[in-house]
Amino acid sequence: MGKKIKDPGIGNSSAQLAKRMINNNGSFNVIHINKSRRFSEAYNYLVNISWWRFFTLAFLSYVIANIGFALIYLFIGVGQITTSTGHVLKDFFNAFFFSSQTFTTLGYGAMSPNGIESGIVSSIEAFVGLMFFAFTTGLLYGRFSKPRAAIRFSKHLVLRDFGENKAIMFRIENNRKSTMINPEVSVTLTLSKKNDKGEYANNFYSLKLERSNISYLPTTWTIVHEVDKGTPLFGLSENELIKQRGELIVMVSYYDESFNQVVHQMYSYLLNEIKLNYKFVKAYYYNDKGEMILDHKLFDCIESLKS
Numbered sequence: 001m002g003k004k005i006k007d008p009g010i011g012n013s014s015a016q017l018a019k020r021m022i023n024n025n026g027s028f029n030v031i032h033i034n035k036s037r038r039f040s041e042a043y044n045y046l047v048n049i050s051w052w053r054f055f056t057l058a059f060l061s062y063v064i065a066n067i068g069f070a071l072i073y074l075f076i077g078v079g080q081i082t083t084s085t086g087h088v089l090k091d092f093f094n095a096f097f098f099s100s101q102t103f104t105t106l107g108y109g110a111m112s113p114n115g116i117e118s119g120i121v122s123s124i125e126a127f128v129g130l131m132f133f134a135f136t137t138g139l140l141y142g143r144f145s146k147p148r149a150a151i152r153f154s155k156h157l158v159l160r161d162f163g164e165n166k167a168i169m170f171r172i173e174n175n176r177k178s179t180m181i182n183p184e185v186s187v188t189l190t191l192s193k194k195n196d197k198g199e200y201a202n203n204f205y206s207l208k209l210e211r212s213n214i215s216y217l218p219t220t221w222t223i224v225h226e227v228d229k230g231t232p233l234f235g236l237s238e239n240e241l242i243k244q245r246g247e248l249i250v251m252v253s254y255y256d257e258s259f260n261q262v263v264h265q266m267y268s269y270l271l272n273e274i275k276l277n278y279k280f281v282k283a284y285y286y287n288d289k290g291e292m293i294l295d296h297k298l299f300d301c302i303e304s305l306k307s
Contacts, residue, residue, distance in 0.1 A: 003206045004232075005188070010249075014192040014200035020247055021190065022268035047142045054143070058136055065132065066103055069125050070095035073118065080118035082111045103129035149265035150175035151252050155300045157269040158278045159238065162226055166238075167210075170269060171222040171280055172252060173299055183254035184213040185223055191232060192245040200245075205232050207248075217254070219284045219294050238276050246271040278302040 010021055010028075023029050046054060073095040078084050081098050084091055098111045102122045113119040154171045161167075174180045189205040208231075210224035227233050233241055248269045256263045281301040284294045 003208075005204050005206050007202070008188060008204060008249075010190065010202065010204075012202050014202045014245075016200055018192060018200065018245075020268055020270055022247070022249055022266055024267070026266040043139070043142070046139050047146060051143075054139070061132070062103070065128065066096055066099040069099040069103070069121065072121055073099065076115075076117040076121065080115035081113055081122075099125065102126055103132070105129060147256065147259040147261055147263045149252070149254070149256070149263040151180075151254075151265045151267075152299065153250070153267045154280070156275050156278070156280075156302050157248070157273050158275045158280065158302060159227075159241070160277055160279055160305060162224065165226055165228045165234075167224050167226045168233075168248070168274065169222055169224050169280070170248075170250075171220050171299075172217075173220045173283070173294075173296075174217060176258070178256070178258055180217040181255035181257060182213065182215060183217050183221070183252060185209060185221075186212065186251050187223070187225060188249040188251075189232065190247050190249060203232075207231065219292070220299065222280060223250075242272050242274050242276070244271045275302060277305045279305055 019029055021029055046057070049057075070092055073081055074088075074092060078091040078095050082094050085094070094111065101107050101111070102125045105126055113122045152173050152175045157168065157170050159166055159168055172183075172185075187207045187209060189207050191203045191205070192200050193203060195201050207225045210226065214221065225231075227241075233244070233246075236244070248271070250267045250269070251264060252267075253262055253264045255261070279302060281298050281303055283296070283298040283301075284292055287293055
């Protein structure tokens with residue numbers, strides 16, 4: 001069945017060229033403009049960006065800070081930290097290396113401040129360096145400790161015979177070796193249709209699933225929605241179904257034993273992405289020792305039901 005529901009928070013208005021609401025990474029497909037920036041949002045941004053971006057920003061910040069302090073040492077006179085070579089570039093590199101040693105509080109002893117000005121600057125830099133690494137360490141802890149779901153959604157959404165009707169299916173698995181405890185799935189169908197005024201509007205339906213929750217998930221779980229009477233897709237031919245301006249918004253919640261709390265993850269499929277008359281290839285089997293094998297390479301594999 002597909003019970004029509006009120007707007008779950010996405011908005012009823014739509015457009016002829018409206019794109020999907022949920023990106024593949026689970027984020028909402030919303031572009032923010034004219035939004036004021038706050039320094040307090042920096043932590044949230046740095047905790048959520050990808051690892052390569054995080055380390056790139058950290059390294060660039062480190063290099064830029066040391067370049068800035070090296071220029072200050074050149075301005076007050078590189079002779080206050082080491083003997084001048086007479087070449088600006090070489091003096092800059094000496095100042096940069098001294099700045100790096102001060103910034104990290106390492107200090108090899110080959111160079112040291114020999115004047116009041118350099119002493120004041122190096123003291124300030126040492127303080128800035130301590131704050132920088134304390135902040136970076138906090139961000140690293142936040143990134144590792146932040147609860148994140150590790151659910152893998154199948155690339156394909158299939159439509160196949162199911163009893164006397166058809167059924168829409170996709171499947172999920174845990175990307176970690178840990179077991180998902182009490183996983184629960186909800187699927188909301190959004191259909192964008194033109195109203196009497198010629199405007200596009202979203203209609204939302206909560207889809208009934210063959211099973212919406214299980215006790216644990218060590219392998220894969222195929223989510224099944226039977227297209228029977230009462231669902232808004234019932235009575236449509238296969239070609240008519242995939243031509244609908246619709247999107248399946250999926251939310252999975254489960255207890256993660258690694259973080260000792262409930263985590264959530266979202267995903268979406270467009271109806272025009274449906275593979276007609278395909279089925280998923282079984283991704284797990286037993287070896288000669290009777291041990292269950294889960295082959296992750298088979299997770300996204302489908303095969304045609306047509307002979």
